[in-house]
Amino acid sequence: MVFSMNKNNLFFEIVYQVVELIPEGRVTSYGAIAAYLGSKQSSRMVGWAMNASHHLSYSIPAHRVVNRNGLLTGKSHFGGNKMADLLTQEGIKIEENQITNFKEVFWDPSKELTIL
């Protein structure tokens, strides 16, 4: 994908970029991405970016983004049990819509990435 670098959409662009970089079998949180962008208080915007990602021409692994508790809050937006299913396929343990081994699979962009 391409960085548009419009300051209005910069937040969204980087969110998509980061989400695309999440390795298989790993997950990250909205807050982690927001923190990576330097505005941890805008975590809601990360969630909104995921919501907006549906109308993108390309698709991003939004199922690898969960909230701070490892809870699959966005599950309902995927329809059915799709989100938990995809994560399970990648070796992530899900129980009651929550990632049981969240610590182990957590992927922190601010530690794993160095582009910012």
Add this chain to the structure above:
DNA sequence: GTGGTGACGACAC
């Protein structure tokens, strides 16, 4: 133009 809402998170109580 205004107000309410949201795939969240931090802090106060």
Add this chain to the structure above:
DNA sequence: GGTGTCGCCACCA
């Protein structure tokens, strides 16, 4: 430590 409240800002009615 559970619950409430606020901040964040794009989007929609």
